Amino acid sequence: MSYLGELRQNVRPLAAAAIGSASGLTVAAYTTSIFSPYLIERFHWSRAQFSLIGLTILAALVVMPIVGRLTDRFGVRPMALAGTLLLPLAFIGYSVQDGRFGMFVLGSIGVLVFGSLTSPTVYTRLIAENFVRARGLALFIVTGAPALMGAILPRVLIAVNDAWGWRVGYRVLAAYFLIGGLIAVALVPKHEPGLDRATRPVTRASRVRQPGAAGEILRTRTFWIICTAMLLCALPTQLHAAQMMVMLGAAGLAKTTAANAVSAFAIGALIGRGVCGLALDRFAARTVAALSMVLPALGYATIALVPGAVSAITLAMLLVGLSYGAENDLPAFLVAKYFRIQVFSSALALVFCGVLFAGAGGAAILSLVLKLTDSFRPFLLLASATVLAGSLLFLALPREGRGASLVPADPAPA
Numbered sequence: 001m002s003y004l005g006e007l008r009q010n011v012r013p014l015a016a017a018a019i020g021s022a023s024g025l026t027v028a029a030y031t032t033s034i035f036s037p038y039l040i041e042r043f044h045w046s047r048a049q050f051s052l053i054g055l056t057i058l059a060a061l062v063v064m065p066i067v068g069r070l071t072d073r074f075g076v077r078p079m080a081l082a083g084t085l086l087l088p089l090a091f092i093g094y095s096v097q098d099g100r101f102g103m104f105v106l107g108s109i110g111v112l113v114f115g116s117l118t119s120p121t122v123y124t125r126l127i128a129e130n131f132v133r134a135r136g137l138a139l140f141i142v143t144g145a146p147a148l149m150g151a152i153l154p155r156v157l158i159a160v161n162d163a164w165g166w167r168v169g170y171r172v173l174a175a176y177f178l179i180g181g182l183i184a185v186a187l188v189p190k191h192e193p194g195l196d197r198a199t200r201p202v203t204r205a206s207r208v209r210q211p212g213a214a215g216e217i218l219r220t221r222t223f224w225i226i227c228t229a230m231l232l233c234a235l236p237t238q239l240h241a242a243q244m245m246v247m248l249g250a251a252g253l254a255k256t257t258a259a260n261a262v263s264a265f266a267i268g269a270l271i272g273r274g275v276c277g278l279a280l281d282r283f284a285a286r287t288v289a290a291l292s293m294v295l296p297a298l299g300y301a302t303i304a305l306v307p308g309a310v311s312a313i314t315l316a317m318l319l320v321g322l323s324y325g326a327e328n329d330l331p332a333f334l335v336a337k338y339f340r341i342q343v344f345s346s347a348l349a350l351v352f353c354g355v356l357f358a359g360a361g362g363a364a365i366l367s368l369v370l371k372l373t374d375s376f377r378p379f380l381l382l383a384s385a386t387v388l389a390g391s392l393l394f395l396a397l398p399r400e401g402r403g404a405s406l407v408p409a410d411p412a413p414a
Helices: 003-009 009-021 025-043 046-075 077-094 101-118 125-130 135-164 166-187 204-218 221-234 244-250 255-280 285-295 295-305 312-336 339-372 377-396
Strands: none
Touching: 003 009, 003 135, 009 125, 009 135, 009 285, 025 046, 025 135, 025 166, 025 204, 025 221, 025 244, 046 077, 046 101, 046 244, 046 339, 077 166, 101 285, 101 295, 101 377, 125 135, 125 312, 125 339, 135 166, 135 255, 135 312, 204 339, 221 285, 221 295, 221 312, 221 339, 221 377, 244 255, 285 295, 285 312, 285 377, 295 312, 295 377, 312 339, 339 377
């Protein structure tokens, strides 16, 4: 089958994954920070206190491996449907908060827990099981859809928030997640080829074999390279999540100018996904990964060293966005390359756990830095260093043609 022919043959799972990703947890990364200045102004929370919200990522560390295992066992449709129905409830909860920070924390935990059911761990499985030659291009389309919405939604939400208040903004977002998610679930094929073995009658041998798969993943050197590299690159997650607008404001940008920088970030993410996805189909994965992930090292350093320079900071956010786009393509592509489809979501969930752990650790460090210095600059410089180290670590991955499938496709019965 030709490169584009594979794409044409699998339009339905591709559309389901793209629309689902654009109506799920990934989009929350673009939209959550839009509400931050409104909440801080309304409830008089300090920036140091607000940065602690990143620690809620720890909740996803518990849930994500379970979601991955259940997706491998039961498929995308039931998991995505549950997430589609539950995620909007968390945003409705945001809209009725009364200023108690604990209530906001609970809402954030709800977004992460329910949103994990609509995350790439679930939806990219449709790509891994239906695409081989055009996998990078398909991942670009799937992960590019949230980036496209991320370029549009910030302006829409700011307009809604300014006209009718942030409570209405949260409810509009909840409706968006619900409608888009239901459309995606309706498009998910009833038959998933990757479930052929998973849905066979469970035998005594298969019961013994199932736990061994996770153990084999964790014993794989390549898994730890991918996980550690992603962890180092993801340490500054809070800077382009809940803290983005606050950070840009501290860097001297007005609200409207900061929104433009956020849009530049989202546009960069869309471009990054495309370039990275196409490159992964043609060039060595480890080289593409290293080049894609090194860009924020320059971006964060620029924001730290030239505050108030609107053009430079907007360009820096574009660089961060380019890498963020690639960051969404890379884990799924690398896991699909090195692990069999029957454990794809499980392995991908473990990689994302490393990313989430880095996000939580970065949030704690950022909170401490803000408390001690009331400045983002030290953390931005630290982030620049860790991103550089993580991007270089990708070069330690096996060369093309070596270790193509580190987890056997047909493990011997126990």
